[in-house]
Structures are given as structure tokens and as C-alpha cells.
Ligand SMILES: Nc1ncnc2c1ncn2[C@@H]1O[C@H](COP(=O)(O)OP(=O)(O)O)[C@@H](O)[C@H]1O
């Protein structure tokens with residue numbers, strides 16, 4: 044079996060900035076790597092992504108579409124890759140549903156756990172990199188760079204709750220989570236990522 048690594052954090056924390064670095068670092072070890080994202084990662088998932096990022100909908104519809112996209116992603120991409128021994132990096136996975144639909148929007152943890160049990164009862168990431176920054180830093184980075192989607196337009200209290208839920212989960216699952224202080228410079232964060240990945244390779 045390959046290894047499954049997920050990237051998490053509130054919008055603007057710096058996840059996307061570090062994916063190429065982590066990919067290259069893993070590939071340099073001679074491992075086959077599949078890099079993907081959620082919502083999305085398959086042709087159907089990308090259509091669902093477009094809907095869920097731009098249409099207003101009931102909270103539970105939003106959660107169900109996230110898990111529908113995930114079901115397809117696991118079936119088409121993640122499970123086959125892990126089974127053939129490849130490593131998989133996903134820009135977000137189920138922790139994002141707990142943080143955004145749960146923490147941010149207030150959906151019950153019990154309902155999210157039921158969906159998780161349904162869609163991937165036996166699969167969890169081997170390593171989750173949580174890019175953590177205060178809201179003001181994330182907001183300033185987003186404002187400086189891009190057009191904001193539905194989630195990115197949310198207010199500060201939404202992101203405070205989202206960030207808090209991510210940190211709660213990191214404390215709940217310390218085995219797989221590594222929290223990265225994303226207020227640091229990109230170079231400092233790369234040093235920290237390299238140390239985390241070296242440790243992770245040593246454990247294998
Ligand atoms: N450590 C950092 N220091 C300064 N700017 C950063 C840092 N990390 C990311 N950025 C910048 O912040 C913006 C948002 O980063 P991005 O990686 O797209 O965030 P995310 O994928 O988490 O939403 C980008 O313009 C990026 O260049």
C-alpha cells in the first residue's frame with residue numbers, strides 16, 4: 044500500500060504554495076506520486092466542485108456534494124493509486140468537511156461522522172499537514188491575490204470556527220496531524236516540511 048497525505052487549512056493559509064515543494068520532495072525519494080484535490084480530483088468531481096463553490100444551497104446539500112465528490116475521488120483515484128503502491132497527496136479531504144461544514148457552518152459532528160463512515164470507513168490519511176494562520180493573515184493574503192469564491196467570501200467568525208475545528212481535530216488525532224505555523228516565511232516552512240517528511244519516511 045502507498046501512503047496518503049492531505050493538506051488542510053483555512054483559505055489563504057498557504058496550502059497551495061507548498062504542494063509543489065512537498066511533491067518534489069517525495070518524488071526525489073523515487074516514489075510514484077499522484078497529486079489531487081477536493082472537492083474535485085475526477086471529471087465528475089470537478090463539476091461538483093464548480094457547483095459547490097459557486098451556488099448557494101442548503102448546508103446538508105453542500106456536505107453531501109462534498110462527500111459525493113469524495114466517493115468518486117476515492118473510487119477513481121485514491122484507492123487504485125494506494126493499492127498499486129503509489130503515494131497520494133490531496134489538497135483537502137474529510138477534515139475540511141468537519142472544519143467548514145461542521146465548524147464553519149455548524150453541521151453536527153455526528154452527521155459528518157455518519158457520512159465519513161459511509162464513504163470511507165477504513166481509509167484515513169497517513170499524514171495531514173495543517174497550515175495554520177490567524178484569520179487576519181489569511182485574509183490579507185487572499186485579498187492581495189485573487190477573486191474570492193463562495194467560501195472565501197465568508198466572514199471572520201466563519202473562519203474563526205473553521206480554524207478552531209481544524210485545531211481541535213489536530214489535537215484529537217495527533218498521530219497523523221502536523222500543525223505548521225504558516226505565519227513563517229515560505230523558506231522556513233519548507234525547512235519544517237522537509238523535517239516532517241524526513242521523519243515520516245523514517246517511520247515507514
Ligand atoms: N508563508 C507565506 N508568507 C507570505 N506569503 C505567503 C506565504 N504562504 C503563502 N503566501 C501567499 O499567500 C497567498 C495565498 O496562498 P495559497 O497557497 O494560495 O493559500 P491556500 O492554498 O491555503 O488558500 C499566495 O499569494 C501566496 O503566495
Ligand SMILES: Cc1cn([C@H]2C[C@H](O)[C@@H](COP(=O)(O)OP(=O)(O)O)O2)c(=O)[nH]c1=O
Pocket residue numbers: 054059080081082096109134135136137139140141143144192194195
Ligand atoms: C474538501 C472540502 C472543501 N471545502 C471548501 C474549502 C475551500 O474554501 C473550498 C475549495 O478549496 P481550495 O481547494 O482550498 O480552494 P482554492 O482553489 O481556492 O485554494 O472548498 C469545504 O467546505 N468542504 C470540504 O469538504
